[in-house]
C-alpha cells in the first residue's frame with residue numbers, strides 16, 4: 001500500500017485565484033514557524049474553497065521539492081474527512097498512524113516523503129503517518145487545514161511538541177478565517193463593481209424604465225440579491241414599484257412608500273446606504289416602529305433583509321434603491337453598502353437626466369402648440385380682413401370711375417387704392433404662409449416643368465426688370481426639367497426669389513436664373529438657381545433669413561417695400577416638398593439662392 005503524492009486534479013476552479021498577498025504572507029509565516037520552531041521538515045496550510053468543498057494548498061514550508069509538489073494543489077474535502085475519522089484526537093491536531101489505514105483508503109490524500117522509519121520503536125515516524133489540524137470557524141464549519149510531515153527527530157510528536165503545534169494550529173485557524181473573509185470581501189467588491197459598470201452604461205439612456213430594465217439583472221447578480229425595487233419621488237416612472245428578480249412587479253403599501261421616501265431623504269443627507277435586517281440596529285433615519293413594520297412586511301414576502309440606498313444628485317434626493325436578500329442569505333457587507341451608494345449617485349444623475357429630457361420634451365410640445373395657435377390666429381385674422389377689404393376695393397373702383405370728381409379727391413382715392421392693394425398682398429401672403437405651414441394640408445405632388453415656371457415668372461417680372469435696366473440672364477435647357485410637387489407653390493417659390501433679386505439689385509445690375517438636374521451627389525433632384533449682383537446680405541442677417549417678418553438690417557434693403565414674408569413662404573414650401581434651400585451672399589456683392597427639389 002502506498003499513499004500517492006498527487007491527488008486526482010479537480011476541474012479548474014471558477015473562483016478567482018487567491019490574490020491577497022498580505023493573507024498569503026501571513027499563512028506562509030505560520031507554515032515557516034511549524035518547520036523552524038516545531039521541528040517538522042514540511043508544513044502546509046490549505047483553505048477550503050468551492051462547492052462541493054475542496055482544499056487548496058496556499059502556503060508550504062520545507063524543501064523546494066515539496067513546495068513545488070504541493071503548492072496550489074486541490075484535494076476534495078471528502079477524502080480528508082474519511083481519514084480523520086480514524087484519527088487520534090490531539091486537541092486541535094488529528095493523528096492517523098499508518099497502521100490504521102485500510103487498503104484502498106486515503107491513497108490520494110497527503111504527501112508521502114521518500115524516507116524510511118528511523119528505527120523499529122513504536123514512536124518512530126512512518127512515511128504514511130498523517131498529522132493534520134482541521135481548522136474550524138466559530139460556527140463549526142471547516143475552513144482549512146494545517147498539515148505537517150517529516151519530523152526532524154524522526155519521531156511521532158510527544159506532549160511538548162504537540163503543545164507547540166497546537167498553538168500554531170490556532171494561529172493558522174485565525175489566519176485562514178481572516179484570509180477567507182478578505183477574499184470574500186474582495187469577491188463582493190469585484191461583483192458589485194461589475195454591477196456598477198453595467199448600471200453606468202445603462203444610465204446613458206433617457207428613460208428610467210429602460211435604465212431599470214437594463215440594470216436590474218446586473219444589480220441582482222452583482223449584489224447577490226433576491227430582488228430589487230426602485231422608487232423615484234416624482235412621476236418620471238417606477239414610483240412604488242418593486243422590480244423583483246423575475247421581473248414581476250409587487251405593489252408597496254402607500255404607508256411604506258412614504259416611510260421609504262422620508263428615510264431616503266435623510267439617508268441622502270447622511271450619504272449612507274444601510275441595512276435593514278433583524279437584529280441590526282435601525283439607522284438614524286428610521287424609527288424602531290417603522291423598522292419593525294418594514295421587517296414584518298418583508299418577512300411576509302419572503303425577504304429577510306434589505307440594503308437601502310438613497311438616490312440623488314448634488315443636495316437633492318431623488319429616490320431610493322432597495323436590494324433584497326431572502327432568509328439564510330449572507331449578511332450585507334460594508335463594501336457592498338459603499339458600492340451601492342456609488343450606484344445611488346449614478347442612478348440619481350440618470351433620474352435627473354430623464355427628468356430634464358421629459359421637461360424638454362414637454363416644452364417642445366408646448367411650443368408646437370403655441371406655434372399652431374399663432375398660425376391659426378394669423379389665418380383667422382387674415383380671413384376676417386380679406387372680406388371687408390374686398391368690399392372697400394370694389395367701392396374704391398366705383399368711386400374712381402365716377403365723372404364728377406375733383407383732382408384732390410381723385411388723388412386721395414388713388415393713394416387709398418394703392419394702400420388697399422398693398423394690404424391685399426400682405427393678407428394673401430399671410431393666408432399662403434398659414435396654408436403652406438399647416439401639416440394637415442398635404443401637397444398633391446405632380447410633375448412640374450421648371451422651364452415653364454421660369455418662363456411664367458419672367459413674364460411677370462419683365463416690366464420691373466426693364467424699368468431698372470437689369471441684365472436678365474436665363475439659362476434653361478431646351479428639354480423639360482421636371483420637379484415633383486405642387487405647381488402653384490413651386491411657381492410661388494420662383495416668383496418670390498426672382499422678384500427679390502430684381503428688388504434688391506440696383507439699376508443696371510444683373511440677375512441670372514437657371515434650372516438643371518442637380519447631378520453629382522443628388523441625381524434624383526432638380527435645382528433652380530436665382531443669382532443677383534445686388535446689395536447682398538450680411539452673415540448675421542443670413543442666419544435669420546426665412547423667419548416670418550424678418551427683414552435685413554441693411555438700409556438699402558429696408559428702403560425697398562416688403563413685409564418679410566416672401567422667404568418664409570419659400571422656406572416652408574421647400575420644406576414640405578422635402579427639398580433644400582441654400583443661400584450664399586456677400587454684402588455689397590450679391591446673393592445666390594438655390595432651391596433643390598425632388599425630380600419627377
Ligand code: ADP
Nearest residue numbers: 500501504536551552557562563564565566567
Ligand atoms: P421682403 O422682401 O418682403 O422684405 P423676404 O422674406 O422676401 O421679404 O426677404 C426678407 C429679407 O431678406 C428682405 O427684407 C431682404 O432684406 C433680404 N433679401 C431677400 N432677398 C434678397 C436678395 N436677393 N438680395 C438682398 N437681400 C435680400
